Each structure stands twice: as structure tokens, then as C-alpha cells.
Amino acid sequence: xxxxxxxxxxxxxxxxxxxxxxxxxxxxxxxxxxxxxxxxxxxxxxxxxxxxxxxxxxxxxxxxxxxxxxxxxxxxxxxxxxxxxxxxxxxxxxxxxxxxxxxxxxxxxxxxxxxxxxxxxxxxxxxxxxxxxxxxxxxxxxxxxxxxxxxxxxxxxxxxxxxxxxxxxxxxxxxxxxxxxxxxxxxxxxxxxxxxxxxxxxxxxxxxxxxxxxxxxxxxxxxxxxxxxxxxxxxxxxxxxxxxxxxxxxxxxxxxxxxxxxxxxxxxxxxxxxxxxxxxxxxxxxxxxxxxxxxxxxxxxxxxxxxxxxxxxxxxxxxxxxxxxxxxxxxxxxxxxxxxxxxxxxxxxxxxxxxxxxxxxxxxxxxxxxxxxxxxxxxxxxxxxxxxxxxxxxxxxxxxxxxxxxxxxxxxxxxxxxxxxxxxxxxxxxxxxxxxxxxxxxxxxxxxxxxxxxxxxxxxxxxxxxxxxxxxxxxxxxxxxxxxxxxxxxxxxxxxxxxxxxxxxxxxxxxxxxxxxxxxxxxxxxxxxxxxxxxxxxxxxxxxxxxxxxxxxxxxxxxxxxxxxxxxxxxxxxxxxxxxxxxxxxxxxxxxxxxxxxxxxxxxxxxxxxxxxxxxxxxxxxxxxxxxxxxxxxxxxxxxxxxxxxxxxxxxxxxxxxxxxxxxxxxxxxxxxxxxxxxxxxxxxxxxxxxxxxxxxxxxxxxxxxxxxxxxxxxxxxxxxxxxxxxxxxxx
Ligand code: NAD
Numbered sequence: 012x013x014x015x016x017x018x019x020x021x022x023x024x025x026x027x028x029x030x031x032x033x034x035x036x037x038x039x040x041x042x043x044x045x046x047x048x049x050x051x052x053x054x055x056x057x058x059x060x061x062x063x064x065x066x067x068x069x070x071x072x073x074x075x076x077x078x079x080x081x082x083x084x085x086x087x088x089x090x091x092x093x094x095x096x097x098x099x100x101x102x103x104x105x106x107x108x109x110x111x112x113x114x115x116x117x118x119x120x121x122x123x124x125x126x127x128x129x130x131x132x133x134x135x136x137x138x139x140x141x142x143x144x145x146x147x148x149x150x151x152x153x154x155x156x157x158x159x160x161x162x163x164x165x166x167x168x169x170x171x172x173x174x175x176x177x178x179x180x181x182x183x184x185x186x187x188x189x190x191x192x193x194x195x196x197x198x199x200x201x202x203x204x205x206x207x208x209x210x211x212x213x214x215x216x217x218x219x220x221x222x223x224x225x226x227x228x229x230x231x232x233x234x235x236x237x238x239x240x241x242x243x244x245x246x247x248x249x250x251x252x253x254x255x256x257x258x259x260x261x262x263x264x265x266x267x268x269x270x271x272x273x274x275x276x277x278x279x280x281x282x283x284x285x286x287x288x289x290x291x292x293x294x295x296x297x298x299x300x301x302x303x304x305x306x307x308x309x310x311x312x313x314x315x316x317x318x319x320x321x322x323x324x325x326x327x328x329x330x331x332x333x334x335x336x337x338x339x340x341x342x343x344x345x346x347x348x349x350x351x352x353x354x355x356x357x358x359x360x361x362x363x364x365x366x367x368x369x370x371x372x373x374x375x376x377x378x379x380x381x382x383x384x385x386x387x388x389x390x391x392x393x394x395x396x397x398x399x400x401x402x403x404x405x406x407x408x409x410x411x412x413x414x415x416x417x418x419x420x421x422x423x424x425x426x427x428x429x430x431x432x433x434x435x436x437x438x439x440x441x442x443x444x445x446x447x448x449x450x451x452x453x454x455x456x457x458x459x460x461x462x463x464x465x466x467x468x469x470x471x472x473x474x475x476x477x478x479x480x481x482x483x484x485x486x487x488x489x490x491x492x493x494x495x496x497x498x499x500x501x502x503x504x505x506x507x508x509x510x511x512x513x514x515x516x517x518x519x520x521x522x523x524x525x526x527x528x529x530x531x532x533x534x535x536x537x538x539x540x541x542x543x544x545x546x547x548x549x550x551x552x553x554x555x556x557x558x559x560x561x562x563x564x565x566x567x568x569x570x571x572x573x574x575x576x577x578x579x580x581x582x583x584x585x586x587x588x589x590x591x592x593x594x595x596x597x598x599x600x601x602x603x604x605x606x607x608x609x610x611x612x613x614x615x616x617x618x619x620x621x622x623x624x625x626x627x628x629x630x631x632x633x634x635x636x637x638x639x640x641x642x643x644x645x646x647x648x649x650x651x652x653x654x655x656x657x658x659x660x661x662x663x664x665x666x667x668x669x670x671x672x673x674x675x676x677x678x679x680x681x682x683x684x685x686x687x688x689x690x691x692x693x694x695x696x697x698x699x700x701x702x703x704x705x706x707x708x709x710x711x712x713x714x715x716x717x718x719x720x721x722x723x724x725x726x727x728x729x730x731x732x733x734x735x736x737x738x739x740x741x742x743x
Contacts, residue, residue, distance in 0.1 A: 014040075039077060062125040064129055067131055084096055085309065100299055108144070112235075128142035128148045133158070143177070149209045150210050151210070151211070156197060158197070168279065175294075180242075187258060191258075235288065245284045246281055266555070271685060272307075275302045310687020315684065318674050325502060327513075334503065335502075337504045341421070344425070345367040349365065352451065354379060354383055355510075357405050359509070360507075363406065370409055439464060444466075447497045449471050449472060469493075470497065473485060476679055485510045486522060488515055511674060513674065515667065517665075522672070523679040525665070529652040532652075534560025534563075542635075544561050544629065560649065569605040576597075599613075604626065612626070651704065653682065658722050669733065673689065698732075702726035705722070
């Protein structure tokens with residue numbers, strides 16, 4: 012395998028071209044780094060070479076490090092993995108530092124060979140860290156290209172010198188959007204921000220001219236020059252001091268301390284800022300090793316990158332069904348969900364028929380897209396042409412005949428089985444025979460709804476999360492008669508709207524809501540026991556959940572909870588388990604405290620709906636315990652109640668693939684992302700410990716914590732989820 016090649020020309024320019032043959036995007040791995048290093052040695056040692064250009068023969072420069080390599084780095088690093096990982100990272104640092112110093116004399120800083128990077132397109136992660144080690148970065152005018160360091164989004168931080176170099180280039184404050192938020196820019200914006208040096212239509216010609224004319228002084232980085240001072244000041248500079256204090260508070264405020272990579276990044280920045288450059292690289296490598304050694308990074312990379320991408324690329328799509336891309340989608344019900352579904356479908360270029368009972372309601376649904384685009388125009392993210400084009404794709408009407416040539420229907424009318432049945436029949440009277448019908452129901456079993464259909468094999472669930480345009484997960488539910496073509500259609504549709512699908516079998520609440528409801532309920536049980544509401548919500552937020560269970564109830568509204576509780580009770584009869592939770596729900600409903608929409612719930616609100624703190628009146632009904640439970644105890648109750656539901660879903664065959672269980676949990680309801688998902692978390696704990704903890708929680712708090720048979724059996728055999736369910740086609 013040769014990812015890099017080098018040619019030398021008559022003018023003395025050595026051009027190193029990156030081209031990973033079997034991939035559409037260049038990705039770095041250890042062998043590639045070694046090859047590059049070898050070519051650098053050769054070019055620096057060859058007297059005929061005057062300068063070096065590093066570029067790519069693909070339309071992009073590089074997507075970054077091959078995350079599969081990083082995910083395996085610990086396992087592949089021998090008996091002393093921390094040492095092996097550290098040494099691997101240091102070898103990369105040394106190679107990039109060699110490019111930066113380019114053979115110049117250590118004292119006089121003279122005699123180095125100019126090295127330029129030429130970026131035809133996207134340069135992310137190490138695809139930017141490598142150019143940052145060169146002396147000048149030239150990019151093509153390519154508005155589609157992205158330039159940035161996205162590592163933090165998958166539980167890492169830039170560990171190939173990007174952290175140290177950017178902080179030295181921009182100061183801690185200036186570097187933070189790229190390092191801490193993973194912000195990426197187009198080449199033009201990256202040039203204005205100073206991230207790269209030149210943007211032009213012919214960057215290669217410009218780079219060649221520069222390489223042939225560059226002076227010694229142009230090769231010396233500011234941090235290698237005498238008298239260098241960090242922009243904004245280091246940690247002990249009066250203004251730098253404020254930056255570091257503020258950054259620490261900001262990061263901990265945002266992450267609640269739940270993301271190991273964010274903490275490690277801050278430490279690498281803070282400690283690296285106080286020492287010479289070479290030492291700072293070692294500090295960065297140590298913290299990077301720390302992150303790689305933490306099981307969180309492997310789990311996050313696996314779920315948020317490798318498996319998420321696999322699901323998006325059709326890992327669970329029935330292979331024997333031809334392309335089912337959607338051209339015209341009919342959306343039934345132009346309410347909150349229907350309006351969002353129409354928007355994302357039109358954004359993907361589909362024609363949309365948006366139907367409601369009255370023209371006003373249908374128009375209101377379409378107006379949602381208009382308002383969305385107007386907001387985009389204000390922010391400079393859309394144009395009026397794009398808005399007009401998008402709106403021209405949406406037809407708002409009450410006329411079912413408009414559905415006559417639709418190839419997919421998504422029903423999002425009221426959550427009422429009778430209304431849904433009527434709509435299904437009315438729609439099927441009009442649509443083509445091969446049209447697929449999907450329901451966006453959140454609670455009603457798909458197999459039951461399919462009874463109203465004359466073609467249950469073409470009936471499926473496509474369950475969106477709210478708000479549709481922001482939430483990335485779509486849960487596809489197979490009814491007991493749903494056939495593969497419907498599954499393929501749903502998956503192709505989700506691919507078109509660029510979201511991540513999971514496919515589950517039908518069961519009450521499917522997968523996501525099945526796990527979220529116990530989380531919310533456990534929160535309410537805790538307050539019913541006298542645990543402080545702030546402890547309950549903060550325990551969840553410190554686990555990395557975006558909102559605590561009580562805040563979540565307020566957002567989704569208590570009357571919805573009460574409605575679901577009543578319907579579930581009716582359906583389940585004596586098997587219904589949640590008396591204690593219902594006491595809280597129905598009492599809150601009686602008090603008129605139905606959540607944010609009523610500006611009264613577990614929280615108090617001002618007139619604008621801003622939270623003002625927890626409602627003290629709750630303590631009249633549920634007095635606070637004198638002795639509040641330990642934080643970890645509350646956290647474990649909140650975690651176990653969800654992960655056990657995930658295990659039961661797997662055991663019952665609702666979940667068919669553990670990758671979907673983990674990816675779906677993080678994208679669907681924000682399950683502690685650092686854990687990699689519920690099943691990854693159980694693997695981190697180890698199934699034997701998890702099973703024994705279940706028994707303790709069961710005897711302390713009730714049978715809802717009983718260990719599922721599958722987990723018990725795995726614990727006895729010492730198995731892990733990703734060990735037991737891993738196979739090429741099942742899980743990474
Ligand atoms: P909504 O009340 O905002 O909208 C429902 C719309 O359907 C209304 O505009 C109503 O006029 C219309 N409608 C009712 N009967 C109709 C009929 N016979 N023909 C045409 N239109 C009709 O409700 P929503 O929140 O958008 O929810 C819609 C569906 O999506 C429900 O099944 C719900 O369970 C599901 N869902 C909701 C959420 C959520 O967070 N709200 C999330 C996932 C799924």
C-alpha cells in the first residue's frame with residue numbers, strides 16, 4: 012500500500028502527493044505517516060531539492076486520521092499500551108516537527124527548505140494539522156471545502172500538534188472555536204481567520220512560485236522566533252489569566268465535566284502554554300494518550316463515527332431491494348411534526364404534498380418552512396432564491412387527490428388510532444398501488460395501525476424526533492407484516508434527508524421512547540421519594556444528558572405524560588407498573604402545572620417562558636428527605652433504568668443490532684455521549700459488575716431493576732456486548 016508518492020522536477024521542487032488508492036477521501040494511518048516521513052527525509056537530504064510541496068491528487072486534501080486506527084490504537088499497542096500509544100503519537104509529532112524545521116540551522120534559523128501545503132478541497136483533523144506544520148498553506152477556491160479540527164466531536168482532541176500550534180498561533184481564546192467546538196470554515200473564511208495563508212483558483216502554481224522565492228525568515232514560525240509571546244498571553248499573564256479561568260468555567264459549564272476529551276484538551280492547552288514548544292508537544296501527546304486510554308474514546312469513536320456512518324451508508328438495508336429513492340412525498344397532518352417533515356423533505360429536493368383538514372392549517376405548516384428559510388437568510392446561511400426553490404417544492408392543500416403520484420406517504424395526524432385509520436383508508440384510495448405508507452406515531456404499535464391498511468406489507472413506521480430539522484435520528488419500525496421494500500424505502504428516504512436511521516421491530520414505544528419514558532419516570536419517582544429536584548436533574552446533566560428528567564417532562568408537558576399513562580394503563584391492564592409515577596403526574600396535572608407551555612411545571616417560569624428555578628410547592632406534597640442520597644446512587648438509578656430497557660429491547664428482538672441501540676440512544680435522546688451508548692456503557696462497567704449492581708438496585712428500589720436474563724447469562728460467561736454481538740455484519 013502506498014498512500015504517498017514523491018516526484019522531483021527540474022526546478023528542484025519535490026512534490027509529495029497523498030492518494031489513498033482504495034478510498035474516496037485520504038485518511039492518515041501509521042504506515043502513511045512513515046511513508047511521508049521517509050519522503051521528507053529524502054527531500055531534505057537531497058541537495059537538488061530546493062523546496063517541497065505536499066498535496067493530494069483527490070478533490071479533497073484529507074478527512075483526517077483513520078478513526079478505525081485510533082479506535083484500535085490501545086489494543087494494538089502491546090503489553091504497555093499507554094507507552095505504545097504515547098510513542099506512536101510522538102513519532103507523528105517528530106515527523107511534523109521535522110517538516111516545520113525543514114533542516115534549518117538550529118541557531119541561525121537559516122538554510123531550511125520551504126515546505127508548502129496545497130489543499131484542493133477539504134482538510135480536516137490531521138489533514139489540517141499536517142499543513143499547519145508546513146510554512147505556507149495554499150487552498151483552492153472551493154466553497155464546498157471544509158477546513159477545521161473536528162476531533163472533539165468524536166471524543167478526541169487534535170493530537171498531532173494541532174492543539175499546540177493553534178494555541179501558539181491564535182492564543183487560547185482565538186483557538187478555542189476550532190479546538191473546543193470543532194468549528195470548520197470554508198477556504199475563504201479560513202484565510203480571513205488566518206487559519207490558512209492563500210486561496211486562489213490555481214494554488215499549485217502559487218505554491219510553486221512561493222517555494223522558489225521563499226526567504227529564510229519566512230520559514231521560521233513565530234514560536235521558533237526570539238521573543239515570541241503567545242497572543243492574548245499565557246496563563247500567568249494578566250489577560251491570559253482571565254482567558255484560562257473563563258475557558259475552564261465555560262467548558263465545565265457546557266460539558267458538566269462529563270467529557271474526558273474536553274478536560275484533557277484544556278489541560279493540554281493550559282500546561283502546554285507554560286513550557287517551550289517541544290515540551291508542549293510532549294504534554295499534548297500525554298493528554299492525547301490519556302484520552303485514548305480512556306474507554307470513553309473508543310466507545311465514542313465506535314458509535315458516533317464508525318457505526319453511525321455504517322448505518323447511514325445502509326448497513327441494515329435489505330440488500331436485495333433496488334434503489335427506492337423518494338421523488339414525491341405526501342405528508343398528512345401539517346402540525347408541528349408534519350411541518351418539520353415537509354421542510355426536511357423539500358430541503359432534500361423532493362416534491363412535497365402537505366395535507367391538513369383545513370387550508371389554513373396546511374398553509375400554516377408550509378409557513379414553517381418559510382419562517383425557517385427567512386431565519387437562514389438573516390444569518391447569511393440561505394438566499395431568497397433557495398427559499399423560493401424550497402417553497403416551490405411544497406404544495407399545501409386539503410385535497411387528497413394531490414397524492415395520486417406520491418411514492419411515499421408519511422402520516423403525522425393526531426395521535427389517535429381511529430383518526431389514523433380513517434386517514435390511512437382515505438389515502439390508500441388515491442395513492443398508487445406501490446406507494447409506501449409510513450406513520451410517524453410515537454406510541455401506537457405499527458402492526459395495529461397497519462390493520463387499517465389494505466397493504467400491510469407496505470405499511471411501516473418512520474418515527475421522527477422533535478424538532479425534526481434538528482434531531483438527527485429517525486427510528487424505522489417494522490410491523491409484523493412489513494416487507495423489505497418498505498424498509499428499503501424508509502432507509503433510502505432517511506439517507507436522502509441526511510439523517511441517521513435505526514430499524515427496530517414493533518413493540519410498545521418502539522426503542523427510543525421505551526427507554527426515555529423510564530428515565531423520566533425514575534426522575535419523578537426520585538422526587539416522590541423526597542429527593543431534591545435539582546439533585547435529580549443535575550445528576551443527569553453531569554452524566555452528559557442535555558436535560559434532566561424533570562426538565563424534560565416540563566418541555567414535553569405533563570398532560571402528554573398523563574395522556575400516555577392513561578392510554579398505556581388501558582392497554583396493559585394489571586401489568587401496568589407505574590402507580591407511584593402516576594401519583595406525581597396526575598397531581599401535577601391537577602395543580603395545573605403541566606409544564607413549560609403553561610409556564611408552570613416542576614419549574615417556575617417568567618412570562619417569556621424562561622426557567623426561574625424549581626417550584627417550591629412540590630415540597631408540600633413531597634417533602635425533601637433530610638438526608639439526600641449520594642450523587643452516584645442517583646446517577647446509577649437514572650442510567651440503569653434506561654440501559655436495562657435497552658437490554659430488554661435486544662433480548663426481545665425489538666433491537667436487532669447493538670450498533671443501532673447505541674447510536675440511536677445518543678442521537679435520539681442524548682444518552683450520555685461519552686459512554687458510546689447504553690450497551691457500550693454496560694461493556695465499560697463489565698457485565699458481571701452490571702449484573703450484581705442490578706441485584707442491589709432491585710432489592711433497594713424494586714423489580715424494575717431486575718437483571719434481564721440476557722445480561723445475567725452474559726455476566727456468568729464473562730461476555731461483553733461488543734464481544735458477543737460483534738460480527739462483520741452485526742456490529743463494529
Ligand atoms: P399536531 O397536533 O401538532 O399536528 C397534527 C396535525 O394533524 C394537525 O395540524 C391536525 O389538524 C392534523 N390532522 C388531524 N386530523 C387530520 C386529518 N384527518 N387529515 C389531515 N390532517 C389532520 O401533532 P404533532 O405533534 O405534529 O404530532 C403528529 C404525530 O406525530 C402524532 O402521531 C405524534 O404522536 C407524532 N410524533 C410527535 C412528536 C412530538 O414531539 N410532537 C414526536 C414524534 C412523533
